[in-house]
Amino acid sequence: MNYLVSISGGKDSTATLLHALDTVPFDSIKGVFADTGNEHESTYQYVDYLEQQTGVKIHHVKADFSDRWQHRIEYVRDKWAGKGVPAEIIESVLIVLEMGATGNPFLDLCILKGRFPSRMAQFCTQELKVIPCTEYLLELVDEFGIVESWQGVRAEESPNRAKLPERENKGGGYLIYRPIHKWNVEQVFAIHKKHGVEPNPLYKLGMNRVGCMPCINCAKGELLEISKRFPEHVERIYEWEKMVSAAARQQNATFFAVDGGDNDTAFQRGNIRQKVEWSKTLHGGKKMDLFSVFEESAACSSAYGLCE
Numbered sequence: 001m002n003y004l005v006s007i008s009g010g011k012d013s014t015a016t017l018l019h020a021l022d023t024v025p026f027d028s029i030k031g032v033f034a035d036t037g038n039e040h041e042s043t044y045q046y047v048d049y050l051e052q053q054t055g056v057k058i059h060h061v062k063a064d065f066s067d068r069w070q071h072r073i074e075y076v077r078d079k080w081a082g083k084g085v086p087a088e089i090i091e092s093v094l095i096v097l098e099m100g101a102t103g104n105p106f107l108d109l110c111i112l113k114g115r116f117p118s119r120m121a122q123f124c125t126q127e128l129k130v131i132p133c134t135e136y137l138l139e140l141v142d143e144f145g146i147v148e149s150w151q152g153v154r155a156e157e158s159p160n161r162a163k164l165p166e167r168e169n170k171g172g173g174y175l176i177y178r179p180i181h182k183w184n185v186e187q188v189f190a191i192h193k194k195h196g197v198e199p200n201p202l203y204k205l206g207m208n209r210v211g212c213m214p215c216i217n218c219a220k221g222e223l224l225e226i227s228k229r230f231p232e233h234v235e236r237i238y239e240w241e242k243m244v245s246a247a248a249r250q251q252n253a254t255f256f257a258v259d260g261g262d263n264d265t266a267f268q269r270g271n272i273r274q275k276v277e278w279s280k281t282l283h284g285g286k287k288m289d290l291f292s293v294f295e296e297s298a299a300c301s302s303a304y305g306l307c308e
């Protein structure tokens, strides 16, 4: 049997990899990391660090949407006029599409769809992570016969994750195992400590989760933290918003959708710079939260007590 651990660069997938080292033969373990193109540079470095620390080869996969490009151009060119889209918008969208795919999976997917993903239409996970990782797993099934996909999902993270079974048999030699499903966060950090492996440094910089930088689901406080610590990522997304808007029928694509944002009813559609301004406000979105704005980002502000 071979084991393929999905690595995100976060604490749970790292714990899963370390648990594999404790429980199955070393030579049967492989890792896979899906590069969305919207990762923080620390995450790339961390995945390399994990490979060095554990000796497990972590294969990088990256979605490629260039084969969908021509179809999108033809669809916009041949069908949009019949749907009442003004000629100047069709022209603007075709200019962007005819420049070709950028090679960045996250950006290309959004250009093709003419929008960013949202909590209600979270196509990013499937297209950028699930499909590329599954394709790689199926290649391994072809080579080795049976492969078990190890996923670092924990029940206490959300009601939906709690419902997931610990084991699944997808057929054809494709098995799924979620070995840390019942673990709590203390167990997750304990196995890091046991193996002398540091968690991703982003946890010490105020990030609750390690995923995209930023994730479309990031909370208000996390967005404020990102804007203070990594303003270059806010500006990158601002540029992406311009490119995706130019490729969109409505010509107005924002990274954060109306359905996002911490249950704060004042969270309306706006570009990422406007969202950063909103992130500085108290609940309700109007009054400025002066304490958060002027507070220096502490050197270490982990939500998991990693600073202690």
Ligand code: SF4
Pocket: 036, 117, 122, 124, 125, 128, 129, 211, 212, 214, 215, 216, 217
């Ligand atoms: S981390 Fe967030 S933005 Fe990135 S793929 Fe997952 S849901 Fe989408």
